[in-house]
Amino acid sequence: MRITVNRNADTPIYLQIKNQLRDMIFSGVLPVDFLLPPERSLARELGVNRSTVIKAYQELKADGLADSHVGKGTVVLPQTARVPAAADRYINPLPWYQLFTESITASHDTIISDIMARTGRDVISFAGGIPAPGLYPVAVLEEIQAELFRTAGQELFLHSPVEGCYPLRESIVQLLRQRQIAAAAKDIVVLSGSQQGLDFAARIFIRPGDTVIVEEPTFFGAIQIFRSAGARVIGVPIDKDGLRTDVLEALLVRHKPKFIYTLPTFQNPSGISLSLQRRYELLDLAYQHQLPILEDDPYGELYYDTTPVPSLKALDRHGYVIYLSTFSKALFLGLRVGWVTAPPQVLAKFAHLKQMTDLHVNTPAQLLLDAFIRRGHYERHVARLRQEYAGRRNAMLKALDKYKVPGIGWNKPAGGYYIWCRLPDNIVRHKLVANAAKRGVVFLPGEAFYPDGTQGDTHIRLNYTFAEPEQIDNGIKYLLQAVKETTCANYEEECQHALKPLV
Structure with a gap:
């Protein structure tokens, strides 16, 4: 067993001794039940005080690497953590949800990641607040x-x-x-x-x-x-x-x-x-x-x-x-x-x-x-965006008017990214998302923007900056086709159930 002591190092000598013994135990150089040298003997060999070796051995005991017995000395203990588990042993799945904090467990809304995922060549997206990539x-x-x-x-x-x-x-x-x-x-x-x-x-x-x-x-x-x-x-x-x-x-x-x-x-x-x-x-x-x-x-x-x-x-x-x-x-x-x-x-x-x-x-x-x-460059770029986005806003407003269905309404924003669109009162809102998606159009339902989540089902948010200008007309046409299809006239039984009075 070879231990070296560096008296010029910042690490205390007792920790130098302890760390080297620990490494030898982990590597198997010092096997289980190996009898460590007596404190006086090791102290004399290393040229240190006996108290220094005693402290090193105490550190090994505190880490569960060694133990002392009266009349036997200090011996190396078995390291059970190093024994591999049996191949056929069943390990219970970790119960992750029990470990999460209450605040993160309650927060399960994935709306932002869903918006990021709803883009692609086959999708006309009015959902995300995303700048025009072409600009x-x-x-x-x-x-x-x-x-x-x-x-x-x-x-x-x-x-x-x-x-x-x-x-x-x-x-x-x-x-x-x-x-x-x-x-x-x-x-x-x-x-x-x-x-x-x-x-x-x-x-x-x-x-x-x-x-x-x-x-x-x-x-x-x-x-x-x-x-x-x-x-x-x-x-x-x-x-x-x-x-x-x-x-x-x-x-x-x-x-x-x-x-x-x-x-x-x-x-x-x-x-x-x-x-x-x-x-x-x-x-x-x-x-x-x-x-x-x-x-x-x-x-x-x-x-x-x-x-x-x-x-x-x-x-x-x-x-x-x-x-x-x-x-x-x-x-x-x-x-x-x-x-x-x-x-x-x-x-x-x-x-x-x-x-x-x-x-x-x-x-x-x-x-x-x-x-x-x-x-x-920034000032020139923003000036260009104002012109381009105004054109896209106007294209969407024109398409909304062109394909308008009864009961629908909207605002004309003076800037920004969005048109806030009111749906007909007789819309079956949860069917609208699916019907629009079948036509390759996505948008953001209005209830996401209300703190209590119980309002906003009569509105949708339409972004006009992300879609290409030539997509906007088709996207609004398909969306309003879906709106027309998703009125209570086409879901009469479901609407009657939804509107049944409470008595």
């Missing part, structure tokens, strides 16, 4: 990336600050100024998409049992995140001017929420924008009740008629608004780069969670975006 500025980004490989070198693959690369934050400041938001680079934390911002806000502010106020309808991803954090999600109805502040005021008194979540500009799914008057009313209520506002603004740059009114963050003079935005809607989802600007106390918590979650946003994407913005 991606691939050539420009390829040129910038090639240049970065030549000039940035190793920096391209190094870590970046938790808050994000400073040059990119400076570029985001310029974008915010165009939105009338005053901020400095230090006021920004770069995120892995605004969805991460929603998750961080939930983790920062929500305790189980807290209440969060949202618009009704609202983004289903936010509903999922807030509920997973244990929040009770309360909806406030909207009208043509956005969130109804008259209803909100009573709810604030009754429920005392942690914060208000809102998409005030080209709202998802309705496409409605909160009027300027309502924005001031919402801010005034927040000030009165000392309530933060979480403003989600992924679509504000995509206006097609007139420039939208200033964001809540631009109007806020008292630091109540936490502002989230993203590059996913103006560029493409694969980037996963968004940002938050908020009061310094809040930003510090976002940065702390960013560090714990994934350290920082990937460096190549940040450097690529920074160069794309600084060279004016």
